[in-house]
Each structure stands twice: as C-alpha cells, then as structure tokens.
Amino acid sequence: MDFLPQCPKVKTVIVMEDQLEGVAAPQTLPKDVTLVPFKELAKSNPQAVELPKAEADDVAILMYTSGSTGNPKGVELTHTNILASMMSFMVQMKNLEVGDRFLTFLPLAHIMELVSELTAISIGVSIYYSSPFTLTNASPKVMQGTEGDARVAKPSFIISVPILLDNIVLGVTKKVEEQNFIKRCIFNSAIKYKTEHECSPFVTYLMKQLIFKQVQEEFGGKLKVIGSGAAPLTAKTHKAICAMFDVPVQVGYGATETAASVTCMDNDDTDTGHTGGPNMGVLVRLIDWEEGDYRITDEPNPRGEVIVAGPVIAKQYFNLTEENEDAFLEEHGQRWFCTGDIGEIDPLGRLKIIDRKKDLIKLKHGEFISLGKVESRLKSLACIENIYVCADPTKDQTVAVVVPTHESLRKVAGQVGIEESASITIEELCNN
Structure with missing residues (x-):
C-alpha cells in the first residue's frame, strides 16, 4: 500500500482475496482509507442488476486513438460499428474454422485486436494470449531451455504489426548469416526463387522439409494465415514472410474511427504494396489535396485523401466539437470520415497508402518531405531498431x-x- 500517500483522494481499496495475505494489515492503512475484500463487496448487494437493452446505435465502447499525430481522441463506437467490422473480418477469415487457434500479442486497447478477438470467438476459434517478449524461443523473456508461446500454442492465425514482422525477418536473417557459405546460399536462393516464381505443391513441400521447416516450427508449424495492419508493410518483409511460412499475409487498412475496417487483401492475392479493396459495406473515395499536389486526375492512377463511408464509421469523437466538424462530413447522402491518409487506387480497385497529410513537412525552399517515407526507408536497415525523423520548416x-x-x-x-x-x-560506438 505504499502508493496511498501519493494518492490522497483514494478512500477505498478493493482487494482480491488471493492478494490479501501480506498486502497490508488494516492498522498500517491511513485512518480515512477503507480496505474492502472483493468477496465482501459482492455480498453487499445480492440483488441482480437489470441491464438496459442495447440498441444498435448505442455506444458500445469508447476507444482512444493512438495519438500519433496529436493528443489521443476518444472515439464513440456503436454496436453497429463493431458488428459491421466483425462481418468484414469474418469474410477475410474465411479459411478459419472451429478448433483453429488464434495467437494474440497485441493490446485490447488496439481496435484491430478487439475486433479480431470478437470475430475469433464468434467463429469458434480458440484464443491464446502471448506477448512480443515471450513469442518465440529467441524472445528476451523466454528462459533458456524453454519454448516460446508460438511453439506451445501452434497457432493457425496471428495478427501482427509490421515492426514485429520486420523483426522476425531480421532475426531469421541474422541466424542465416551465422551459417556457412553453402547454407547461406541455399537459404537465400530459396527465398529468391519463392518470391519470384509460383511454386508447385511438390517444390513447396520439398523446400519446407529441407529449408524452411525450422523457421515454420518456431511458430508451431500450423499457420494458415497472417494478418498485418496499423502501418505499411514493406514489400521485402511481405515477400520474405510468405516465402518462409508458406502462408498468405493479408494486409489490411483501417482506423479507430472505422472500427479497424476499411480495406483488406484477399488471401489469394500474391501482390504486395497495397491494402486490398474495400471491405463489405464500406465505401472508399479519394478527394483532391491541392496543397500536397495529390489529385484524382493524376496519372497513371488517381491519388488523393482517403475518405470512408459505411456502417463502420464511428458516431463521433467524445467531447471534441471542433475535431468532429473537421473529421466527419455529409455528402452524397453518406456520412464520410476523412482519414488524413493519402491513397492511390490501382486499376484493380485496390488501395495503396502512399502518404499522410500530417507527415508532409514543407522545408524552407518549398519542397515537401514525407517524414513517414524517410522513416520507413531507414527502418529497413538491419542496424536500425527504431527511428524518429523530424524537420523544421525554416x-x-x-x-x-x-x-x-x-x-x-x-x-x-x-x-x-x-x-x-x-x-x-x-555509447562510444554511437559517438565515434
């Protein structure tokens, strides 16, 4: 109870029974603080509480944005928003079935994770909880001689963010570099061949048994599909993961304000560099952004700010009138959310995110620099773990x-x- 002096407004502390022993004797508590065992709290009102019936447009959850481009904003997501997003996820998870396993290591404060877990439960897929620190045998919190969570869980499905997939590729690359010349050549040649050719089932099986088996077993050897979202996935990492694990990597695009659902790649799409077409019930448009020189008349493909409509669009931001007026608009009989992302639509109707309005900085000579693109390019270097790029307009x-x-x-x-x-x-190396 050492925290209590720093929290003078706390007057009641509820403690779970298995934590009571050794936590604090009542006499050591401040006089105005009451210690309540959870068991006693449950007995204090034995009457069942009647919950009101939820309506489709009621707020189901208040989910906060990451705050990557400003202060975090509370997003009011309705039951309709969540269910519409789940329906989109179900379509994309069509090859999963009852009894499959979903290994998760993202926080539930992330909207993509929340919708993924709800969808998995509705399908009948078991959920196994992990952490980036215990994911594989090489993870920093896994004791030597014990197995990582992925080997134990043997997942059918994982959803990741690009930086974790980048780290997987870098980790494998590092181990390959430690091998002799012949083994390095065989592994790298196999990756190159698989990324440039459509392999027959026999060749795929042969490569798995002879070259990629150890890598695949690091994740249990049962993977059916890998999902990726929250940030752009580089083509290099995308191709390497597909080649090593023999599974499709489905890249999706969404935001907290769209309940994580805007576009997603089909699981039989072998191209990279895009986020697929619109999800079920979702409308996607591009509008001109003159200041950044992005227009829907651009060649060879239209470019502009991505705006989204459909049942996944959030009700509003919580207590932020000005932000609501800037981010949501009514047009053509639809309510649209302005994402702030710059996109390009290819001839097949697939969306590619190429920039972000708030990432573009105009330097003193008038040229625009995309901080996100600079970060992405530099982050692909093996010697860089993380990076922050900034600019001064002067x-x-x-x-x-x-x-x-x-x-x-x-x-x-x-x-x-x-x-x-x-x-x-x-430190000495960095200062050299």
Whole structure:
C-alpha cells in the first residue's frame, strides 16, 4: 500500500482475496482509507442488476486513438460499428474454422485486436494470449531451455504489426548469416526463387522439409494465415514472410474511427504494396489535396485523401466539437470520415497508402518531405531498431534520431576498421 500517500483522494481499496495475505494489515492503512475484500463487496448487494437493452446505435465502447499525430481522441463506437467490422473480418477469415487457434500479442486497447478477438470467438476459434517478449524461443523473456508461446500454442492465425514482422525477418536473417557459405546460399536462393516464381505443391513441400521447416516450427508449424495492419508493410518483409511460412499475409487498412475496417487483401492475392479493396459495406473515395499536389486526375492512377463511408464509421469523437466538424462530413447522402491518409487506387480497385497529410513537412525552399517515407526507408536497415525523423520548416534538411541494433552496429564498426569494436560500449560506438 505504499502508493496511498501519493494518492490522497483514494478512500477505498478493493482487494482480491488471493492478494490479501501480506498486502497490508488494516492498522498500517491511513485512518480515512477503507480496505474492502472483493468477496465482501459482492455480498453487499445480492440483488441482480437489470441491464438496459442495447440498441444498435448505442455506444458500445469508447476507444482512444493512438495519438500519433496529436493528443489521443476518444472515439464513440456503436454496436453497429463493431458488428459491421466483425462481418468484414469474418469474410477475410474465411479459411478459419472451429478448433483453429488464434495467437494474440497485441493490446485490447488496439481496435484491430478487439475486433479480431470478437470475430475469433464468434467463429469458434480458440484464443491464446502471448506477448512480443515471450513469442518465440529467441524472445528476451523466454528462459533458456524453454519454448516460446508460438511453439506451445501452434497457432493457425496471428495478427501482427509490421515492426514485429520486420523483426522476425531480421532475426531469421541474422541466424542465416551465422551459417556457412553453402547454407547461406541455399537459404537465400530459396527465398529468391519463392518470391519470384509460383511454386508447385511438390517444390513447396520439398523446400519446407529441407529449408524452411525450422523457421515454420518456431511458430508451431500450423499457420494458415497472417494478418498485418496499423502501418505499411514493406514489400521485402511481405515477400520474405510468405516465402518462409508458406502462408498468405493479408494486409489490411483501417482506423479507430472505422472500427479497424476499411480495406483488406484477399488471401489469394500474391501482390504486395497495397491494402486490398474495400471491405463489405464500406465505401472508399479519394478527394483532391491541392496543397500536397495529390489529385484524382493524376496519372497513371488517381491519388488523393482517403475518405470512408459505411456502417463502420464511428458516431463521433467524445467531447471534441471542433475535431468532429473537421473529421466527419455529409455528402452524397453518406456520412464520410476523412482519414488524413493519402491513397492511390490501382486499376484493380485496390488501395495503396502512399502518404499522410500530417507527415508532409514543407522545408524552407518549398519542397515537401514525407517524414513517414524517410522513416520507413531507414527502418529497413538491419542496424536500425527504431527511428524518429523530424524537420523544421525554416531549415532545408531533416534530422533522424536513431536507436541502433547493438549487434549490427558492432558488426558495421568492425567492417569499417574500428579497433576493439566488440569490447567498447554502445555509447562510444554511437559517438565515434
């Protein structure tokens, strides 16, 4: 109970029974604080509470945005929004069935995770909870000699964010680089062949048994599909994951304000660099953004700000009148959400996210720089673990703040002739 002096307004502490022993004796509590066991709390009102019947347009959840482009905003999502998004997810999860396993390691505060779990439950798919720190045998919180969660759960389906898929590819690449020349050549040639050719079932089986079996078993060896969202997935990572795991990677696009559902790739689409066509019941339009020089008349494909309509569009932002007026508009008999993302639609009707309005910074000579594109390109380097790119409109260049990958940095240092690169500190290497 050491926290109580820092929380003077707390007057009641409810404690679960299995935590009572050793937590605090009543005499050690401040005089104005009451300790209530949960068991006693449950007995205090034995009458069942009658919940009001929920209507379709009632708010089901208040989900906050990530705040990546400003302060987090509370998004009022209705029961209709959630159910419409679930229906879209069901269509995309069509190859999953009762008894399959969904291994999840994203937080439920993420709208994509919430809708995915609700959809899995409705299909009859079991949910196994994990963490990026215990996912595989090589994860930092897995004790040596024990197995990661993926090997134990043997999932049929996972939903990830691009940075985790990038880390999987980097981890495999690192292990391959430690092998002898012949093994490296065989593995890299197999990846190249699979990404450039449509392999027959026999060739796929042969490569699995001889080359990719160990990688696939790291995730249990039962995967049917991998979902990716929340940020752009590079073509390099997309192709490498498909080649190594022999499963489709379905990239989707959505936002908290659309209950995670706008577009998604079909599971038989082998192209990369796009997010698929509109989900069931969702309308997608592009509108001109003159300041950024994006127009629907652009060649070879129309470009512009992505706006979305349909049953997935949120009711409103919570207590934010000005933001509601900016983000939602009524047009052509539909209520549209302005995403702030810049998209391009290809001849097959598939959406590609190419920029974000708030990522574009005009430098002092008038040219626009996309901070997101710079970050994405630099983040693909093996020696960079994370990166933040910023710009000042009064300057003519951008600045990158980089978190290096320690082992890769030491390797680069050795290659450029820095003596004792294996023994000096990371700080000394960064300052070199």
